[in-house]
Amino acid sequence: xxxxxxxxxxxxxxxxxIGGLGLALLISPRSNNxxxxxxxxxxxxxxxxxxxxxxxxxxxxxxxxLMFDVETVFLFPWAVVVRDLGISGLxxxxxxxxxxxxxxxxxxxxxxxxxx
Amino acid sequence: xxxxKELILAKVPDAVIEDKQYxxxxxxxxxxxxxxxxxxxxxxxxxxxxxxGVDYGxxxxxxxxxxxxxxxxxxxxxKTATADKENPTLPTVSDMWEAANWNEREVYDYFxxxxxxxxxxxxxxxxxxxxxxxxRKDYDAGRDVNPLDLKSYDMSDTTVSYVSEGDGLKKxxxxxxxxxxxxxxxxxxxxxxxxxxxFRTALExxxxxxxxANCGYIHRGVEKLCEGLSYPxxxxxxxxLDYLCAHIYRHGLCMCVEKAAGIEVPERAEVIxxxxxxxxRIDSHLIAWSCMCQDMSALxxxxxxxxxxxxxxxxxxxxxxxxxxxxxNVIGGVMADIHPNFVQRVKAFIPVMRKGLKEYxxxxxxxxxxxxxxxxxxxxxxxxxxxYGVTGPSARASGIHCDLRKITPYAAxxxxxxxxxIRTEGDSMARYMNRLDEIEESLxxxxxxxxxxxxxxFCAKTKAIIKLPEGEYFQRVEGGRGEWGVYILSKGDKTPYxxxxxxxxxxLVNAMDTISRGGKIADLITIGGSMDYIIPDIDR
Amino acid sequence: xxxxDIKIKGIPYDEFKDNDTLEKYxxxxxxNGVGIIxxxxxxxxxxxxxxxxxxxxxxxxxxxxxxMAVGAARYDFARFGFEVTRNSPRQADVIIVAGTIxxxxxxxxxxxxxxxxxxxxxxxxxxxAISGGPFCNSYCVVNGVDEFLPVDVYVPGCPxxxxxxxxxxxxxxxxxxxxxxxxxxxxxxxxx
Numbered sequence: 001x002x003x004x005x006x007x008x009x010x011x012x013x014x015x016x017x018i019g020g021l022g023l024a025l026l027i028s029p030r031s032n033n034x035x036x037x038x039x040x041x042x043x044x045x046x047x048x049x050x051x052x053x054x055x056x057x058x059x060x061x062x063x064x065x066l067m068f069d070v071e072t073v074f075l076f077p078w079a080v081v082v083r084d085l086g087i088s089g090l091x092x093x094x095x096x097x098x099x100x101x102x103x104x105x106x107x108x109x110x111x112x113x114x115x116x
Numbered sequence: 117x118x119x120x121k122e123l124i125l126a127k128v129p130d131a132v133i134e135d136k137q138y139x140x141x142x143x144x145x146x147x148x149x150x151x152x153x154x155x156x157x158x159x160x161x162x163x164x165x166x167x168x169g170v171d172y173g174x175x176x177x178x179x180x181x182x183x184x185x186x187x188x189x190x191x192x193x194x195k196t197a198t199a200d201k202e203n204p205t206l207p208t209v210s211d212m213w214e215a216a217n218w219n220e221r222e223v224y225d226y227f228x229x230x231x232x233x234x235x236x237x238x239x240x241x242x243x244x245x246x247x248x249x250x251x252r253k254d255y256d257a258g259r260d261v262n263p264l265d266l267k268s269y270d271m272s273d274t275t276v277s278y279v280s281e282g283d284g285l286k287k288x289x290x291x292x293x294x295x296x297x298x299x300x301x302x303x304x305x306x307x308x309x310x311x312x313x314x315f316r317t318a319l320e321x322x323x324x325x326x327x328x329a330n331c332g333y334i335h336r337g338v339e340k341l342c343e344g345l346s347y348p349x350x351x352x353x354x355x356x357l358d359y360l361c362a363h364i365y366r367h368g369l370c371m372c373v374e375k376a377a378g379i380e381v382p383e384r385a386e387v388i389x390x391x392x393x394x395x396x397r398i399d400s401h402l403i404a405w406s407c408m409c410q411d412m413s414a415l416x417x418x419x420x421x422x423x424x425x426x427x428x429x430x431x432x433x434x435x436x437x438x439x440x441x442x443x444x445n446v447i448g449g450v451m452a453d454i455h456p457n458f459v460q461r462v463k464a465f466i467p468v469m470r471k472g473l474k475e476y477x478x479x480x481x482x483x484x485x486x487x488x489x490x491x492x493x494x495x496x497x498x499x500x501x502x503x504y505g506v507t508g509p510s511a512r513a514s515g516i517h518c519d520l521r522k523i524t525p526y527a528a529x530x531x532x533x534x535x536x537x538i539r540t541e542g543d544s545m546a547r548y549m550n551r552l553d554e555i556e557e558s559l560x561x562x563x564x565x566x567x568x569x570x571x572x573x574f575c576a577k578t579k580a581i582i583k584l585p586e587g588e589y590f591q592r593v594e595g596g597r598g599e600w601g602v603y604i605l606s607k608g609d610k611t612p613y614x615x616x617x618x619x620x621x622x623x624l625v626n627a628m629d630t631i632s633r634g635g636k637i638a639d640l641i642t643i644g645g646s647m648d649y650i651i652p653d654i655d656r
Numbered sequence: 657x658x659x660x661d662i663k664i665k666g667i668p669y670d671e672f673k674d675n676d677t678l679e680k681y682x683x684x685x686x687x688n689g690v691g692i693i694x695x696x697x698x699x700x701x702x703x704x705x706x707x708x709x710x711x712x713x714x715x716x717x718x719x720x721x722x723x724m725a726v727g728a729a730r731y732d733f734a735r736f737g738f739e740v741t742r743n744s745p746r747q748a749d750v751i752i753v754a755g756t757i758x759x760x761x762x763x764x765x766x767x768x769x770x771x772x773x774x775x776x777x778x779x780x781x782x783x784x785a786i787s788g789g790p791f792c793n794s795y796c797v798v799n800g801v802d803e804f805l806p807v808d809v810y811v812p813g814c815p816x817x818x819x820x821x822x823x824x825x826x827x828x829x830x831x832x833x834x835x836x837x838x839x840x841x842x843x844x845x846x847x848x
Contacts, residue, residue, distance in 0.1 A: 046301070115322065305712075305713070333761040419728055425725075426728075440721055
């Protein structure tokens with residue numbers, strides 16, 4: 001396991017982020033007025049508060065996305081070492097996928113995928 | 117028409133009936149609703165084209181222009197006036213014609229006339245804090261009365277309605293939005309509102325519960341300005357109302373003045389005007405298509421549409437001198453003869469545009485995402501369209517025959533053959549397809565005229581100072597977005613006493629609330645793009 | 657950096673019609689003690705900034721259509737770096753005021769301008785934004801957006817041809833290249 005590549009990536013990421021933010025902090029002009037702190041809504045002052053009840057549909061959408069994203073995260077390392085794992089690896093990953101597909105089928109049947 | 121005169125006199129014996137350009141019936145305010153009900157329900161005048169407020173000096177009046185949706189050629193004019201200038205009131209007709217809702221708010225804005233039982237008596241164009249009524253003849257237009265105020269105020273959530281109670285009026289406050297509504301401001305600075313239109317949208321998640329459209333962010337007071345200018349001078353504003361249909365609007369005002377002054381336009385000028393009108397119509401529909409697709413995130417379609425539009429602008433620039441604002445029509449004809457290259461360039465353009473149309477259909481119309489976003493979205497039924505006074509390609513998508521080029525042909529339109537594009541679904545897809553098909557029809561019209569431009573003068577000789585005889589003059593033309601109209605009230609001077617422009621886009625925006633409710637925000641953008649309104653046309 | 661040395665798109669100093677305003681601007685800054693001798697770092701930063709000014713999508717009337725035409729394929733302003741028109745003022749660098757500004761719109765425009773992040777510029781496009789245009793005698797039109805915004809470049813016309821707007825944008829780029837960027841006054845007080 002050659003961790004040198006990983007270290008290089010990590011250091012580059014940190015340097016780029018800190019460098020960019022730091023440079024901006026050093027050389028950017030400062031200015032402030034009360035409109036800058038307000039929400040932008042096409043130039044008109046906003047009405048009311050944004051703290052209110054949201055539709056549960058947004059939450060379901062986010063949760064479904066999260067699940068399939070995590071599934072993808074697990075699929076990538078398997079794809080890298082698929083040849084070494086052989087048939088038994090294939091069977092285990094298929095089992096994993098089957099459980100998630102069952103979840104998707106349930107969500108589909110329940111009509112969660114339609115936005116109502 | 118004799119029949120209707122008897123019927124009117126039977127219902128309203130005090131009515132004064134005159135046979136002018138259209139049959140004109142003047143009634144007292146108390147009889148207005150009786151007459152209006154009779155015309156609307158018994159006689160079938162279900163289309164309110166224009167509602168104009170006039171300051172007659174000693175009284176404030178309103179002029180209504182009505183027509184029937186089955187036969188849009190014949191019109192009737194209803195007039196009324198109130199002599200009370202301190203607290204002027206008139207009964208509303210917004211329950212009979214939805215189009216009257218916004219028009220009466222406009223009259224309130226300009227003249228201060230309160231319409232009894234109007235559901236939403238607020239300012240339309242001016243801010244809530246505006247002092248004075250601009251179009252009254254005794255208005256002081258100074259900056260000290262209404263100084264420039266840069267402070268942003270919160271917009272009020274209540275509206276008022278006036279009902280008559282005993283001898284006076286009672287003011288009822290109504291809520292526009294509930295306290296717990298989530299109201300979001302879409303516009304005025306927004307790429308998809310096609311100008312500065314402000315939609316206050318009450319949302320429930322993604323669904324739209326109610327839209328309150330606020331206009332006036334480009335209200336330039338054109339009608340008041342025209343009262344101080346001579347007729348040739350006021351032509352310049354028509355280009356800047358709906359700048360994408362500049363030729364057509366200018367043509368309309370020129371025709372109104374020419375008919376009133378008795379100036380005959382030479383045939384060559386008529387044909388040139390028609391060809392320019394149709395080129396302008398293609399230009400306008402191209403931008404409508406480009407912007408609609410851009411709003412739905414197809415930026416490539418924008419680039420394609422604008423590319424073909426540049427060819428039309430080249431033709432305009434060579435002959436008229438300007439790309440967007442050409443100032444080409446004048447009273448009596450056109451300002452200059454067509455450039456020697458004109459005919460050949462237009463003939464070269466026609467096949468290019470046909471090829472472009474095929475490309476547009478290939479590029480966007482068959483796309484599954486486009487179809488999902490447009491089919492069934494924003495359905496405007498025929499009744500809604502008639503009630504709001506919608507005209508143009510949007511109304512023809514709901515099945516109404518309202519193409520003024522066919523119904524009341526003007527210029528050279530009676531010499532050419534073309535189809536009126538009618539669809540009945542009334543959804544955004546129908547409006548979209550209407551525009552593209554109308555481009556094809558415009559090309560067909562140009563093809564028939566371009567080789568047969570008659571020889572002769574390009575402009576009739578007119579007097580240096582044009583004075584219209586006393587009277588009222590109406591003119592209706594088919595603009596790119598619907599029927600545009602002019603109303604001139606002349607007292608015999610060289611400047612108009614009152615000039616009013618009937619805006620087709622006002623009816624489109626007025627109908628947005630009804631057809632967008634229950635849809636999603638993304639649908640609002642699609643519907644707005646398919647209705648294709650231009651805001652300076654509304655606000656004038 | 658002298659005004660003479662700035663080349664936008666390879667166009668030399670003599671081809672620009674209005675060099676006087678820029679020279680006067682530079683002299684005024686020098687006279688008031690602001691160092692215009694910019695170092696290499698300033699040059700690099702100004703080069704980056706001037707070639708990437710992103711306009712706000714702001715158009716009220718007819719000039720807006722010519723603005724859109726400048727963005728379209730024939731007169732592409734993306735070649736100058738004005739690539740994306742940002743819809744939010746917080747991400748925009750320049751506001752091209754295209755169209756008439758009326759009394760009702762003025763507070764909205766002021767608010768949008770205030771919400772933009774420094775450094776920001778204003779181009780007044782069209783005669784309506786410069787002085788009220790054909791509507792200057794109206795009861796509710798602001799006679800020129802410079803009544804309440806500091807304008808950097810005026811582009812006359814009704815509407816200005818796309819080439820005129822591109823020329824105006826190039827003048828703005830030259831102005832940006834003249835600015836001193838590093839270690840300016842740290843606090844820039846703005847009117848509330």
